[in-house]
Structures are given as C-alpha cells and as structure tokens.
Amino acid sequence: MASSLTLSGVTAGYGAVHVLEDVSIAVPAGATVALLGTNGNGKSTLMKCVMGLVRPSAGSIVAEIDGVRHELVGRSTEAIVALGIGFVPEGRRLFPKLTVTENLMLGAFRAAARPEIARNLDFCFETFPRLRERAGQLAGSMSGGEQQMVALARALMSAPRILLIDEPSVGLAPVLVRRTIDKIRELKDSRQLTVLMAEQNFTQAIRIADQGYVIVHGRIAFEGASAEALNNNELIRKFYLGM
C-alpha cells in the first residue's frame, strides 16, 4: 500500500537562527519529489525536521503509511524511523570502523525490519554487487562512490516506505552522479518507495523527479508539478541555473 508525506506551514531554525519559513511540501504516494536549492537554503534542515532531529516551531508534518496518518512533529527520531521512514543523511554518516556488512545490519535495527533481514541483505548485494565483494571491508576505507552505495543500502535495510535522501550526488564524479540517480529510480520502482530527495544538481535530479520544489532562503520559491515545468521555469533558469 502507498505512503505519502505532507509538510504544512513548517517553520524551524536553530535557536535565534531562522532557517525555514512557512514551508509546505507534498510528496504523493509513489512519487519522487526533488527538493532543489543551492548551499545553505535549508534543504538539510527540512529533512531533519521530518526525521525529528530538528523540532519545528510551527506547522505540521504528516506521514500517511498504509492508510494510517501519523503526525511526526513531537515524535522522537526512533519513533519516526519505526514508522518506516528511512533517511540517507548528508555526508552519508557511515560507521567508518565497522565493516560494510556490520553497517548494513545496523540499518535493520528497527523492529519491523528484523524478520526480513536476510532477504533485504540479499537484495542490497544484488543491487550493489560491489558491496558483496567488499562485505568485510571497513566502511571508512571505501571510496566515495562505494560509501554512497553503503549509505543507500543501509537505509534500504530498514525496509522503509518513505525514503529521504540528502544530496546523493555530493562528492561524486559526474558519471557516478548519473549512475546513483538512476539507481535511486530503480530502487524506488522495485521497492515501491515514496522518495524525497534534496539535490543541488538540478539537471540530474529532474531526470527522475516527478515533481520539484525550489527552496530559496528557507521559503518555497517555486513549485513545479512536473520535470517539464521545472525545466522551463524562468525563475529557475535565471537564479538557480544562472542562465
């Protein structure tokens, strides 16, 4: 069954620093939504709000999972993960001194993911054959591209219904960015995920996005209902792509 995510009027910041101002975003069931914006505009902060790592001062964040609505604001991160919301954080945040397999096993910490652990591990190794070859290697000694694979695979191990990915392209060579983005689409289809992806790489992100939001200084500056609409938007061409 389908799962969706809706943010309404979310305002958040860090102490006296205001970062998000009245942000509303809808991630419909089964869609891939791109959150576009350059450095420091609040993409990561928005994802942290969803994950319960930053608490909004106003607004609501509702996840509808298998037909049940859950208000996320006020819940602990552990409780939000337990609902089936997975997160690939900025900078990947692997455990450098644990092996690839140990990292992946930790992805299955949430109770609902444990019974399917063998199947999910198999799936991850099939999706990223390189990880099977490197199963015993310490995550910290892997290349940037391999680490991104581990981070994606680790999030999949939690058997999420909704997946948040913060800047998957960061630090990767152009060819790897392309491959990673393709992989995300492939995973979304095979695992029937609902995806919210933050990206600075506009051209790559809209290849797989069904819809997109452009965030500027913590406000939604443009909402594109399709990749087409985003591509043809004057505002984006002018301010975001600098054309």
Add this chain to the structure above:
Amino acid sequence: MDLSLGLFGNAIVSGLLLGGFYAAVTIGISISFGMLDIANIAHPAFIVLGSYGAWYANSRFGVDPLIASVVLMPAFYLLGAGIYQLYYHAFERRGDASLRGLAFFFGLLFITEVGLILVFGVDYRLVRAPYIGPSLYLGALEFPLRLLVPFLASLAMVGLLWLYLSRSFTGRAILAVAQDAEALRILGADPVRIKRIAFALSIATTSLAGAILIVIQPVEPSIGRDYIGRVFAIAVLGGLGSFAGTVVAAILLGIMESLTATFYGPSWSPAIAFGFLLLALAVKPSGMFGR
C-alpha cells in the same frame, strides 16, 4: 626434566592462567573506555565491590564465590545503568565529559573504597571453595585449580559477551555508538539507551571479575588501586574495543610478569611488564588488534 626448563614451563602456565584473570578485570574497561570513550577509573573499585559480594555470599551462606557473583550480576548491571544515567545527565549531555567525568569517576572510586572500609573494615578477606588448593598435573606442568577455574570462567564471560556484541542488534549498536551517535539515532536506535546498556554490561563484568580476584588472592578495600594502571594498559595494548586483543594482551602481560617474577624476583615484574607495554605502543599505537 631439567629443573630450569620445568621452572620455565610452570612460569608460562601460571602466567597464562594469570592472563585469564587480567582479561576478566580488563574486559569491562574494553567496553567503557574502548567502545564508549568513558574513562571509568573507578572500574577496579567495582571489581573489589564484586569481591566483597562474593565473599559475603561465601562466608555467610557458603555459596561458591563464582556462582554467587553470577547471581549478583543483575544487581551490578543495574548499578552500572544508574551510574551511567547520572554521568549522562551531569556531564556527557553538556559535552564536557572528559576532564570532569574523570573527577566524577575518581569520586566514585573513593566512595566505593570508603564505603567498603566502613562496612567491612580494612582486614584482608578470603573465600573457601573446593578448587582452592588442589592442582592438576600434566607431566611436570602444574595447573593450580584456583587459577584454572577462574581462567575458564573468564574466557566464558569474554566469549559470551563477544557473541552478544557481534550477533545481536543492540550489540552491534554498541560497537557503533562512539563512532557516530546521531547516525545511530537515524537508524532507529537511541544512542543514550545503547550507551547505558553497554556501560551497565561493563559494570556487570566486575561482579565476576571481583569473585575471580578473591579466589586468586585475599582482598582488602583499596586493593583495586594496584590494578588501575594494568587494566588501562592492557585495554590500550590490545587495541581499544577489541576483545581478542584484550585477551591476547592480558595473557602476554600475565606471562611476562610470571616469567620475571620466577627468574628475577617479583619486585621486577611490574617494571618489566610496563616497559614492554610502552615499547609495544611505541611500535603500534593503535594496539595489537586495533581497527
């Protein structure tokens, strides 16, 4: 058999068995210091508390000291959980854990010692058990049961702990928590809870380690101080957080001390052993089995 060869063999054997004892007293430090970055210098004081637990059960009810210590483990676990909770709220949460945390554990060390003195006095205490006294012989080699039984108990404890840490979800989270607590949180594990469990486990080991100590030698309240340097040295030499490394380092130190004591006299053994430790660390600072 040649006399000095026999001496040599027996020194190795008793060093090996002594190493089992060192592994038991160090394994908790391997968890708290090696995996959680908590410098619990009061650890040996809790070991002495464990000795008194075993002694009390043994002298009062005639229970075997090792079995008594296993029965008492849950109480030590709860004590550890309580201490961690206090430590977390007072220091770790505010991010100034290192130096003030050290003062906190120094305080715990004194409180435990003074408490034991007030309740039990400063006399040496010892326990009775059927394995204290007799020995097994393998040719010219002597295996005193008072060392062999604790050695086996120690290895069993370390082995079970290692199984738990490497096979269970909570165990793997314990291995990860010092590397990136927030990353653990976004996988659905509360890092504070994970650390509390781990620290509580480290204190639970002091129950059995204390019983092992009092089986091997008589105990008085401040005897734990003799071991503070040794336990940290073994934990570092083994490679922080590595159980296999801890056991190997403990056995090496045991053998080294025993050989020195046999051939040069007991007063030399700490100096030689520590000299070796420093040398080994100069060659490989991450320890023998450090990742």
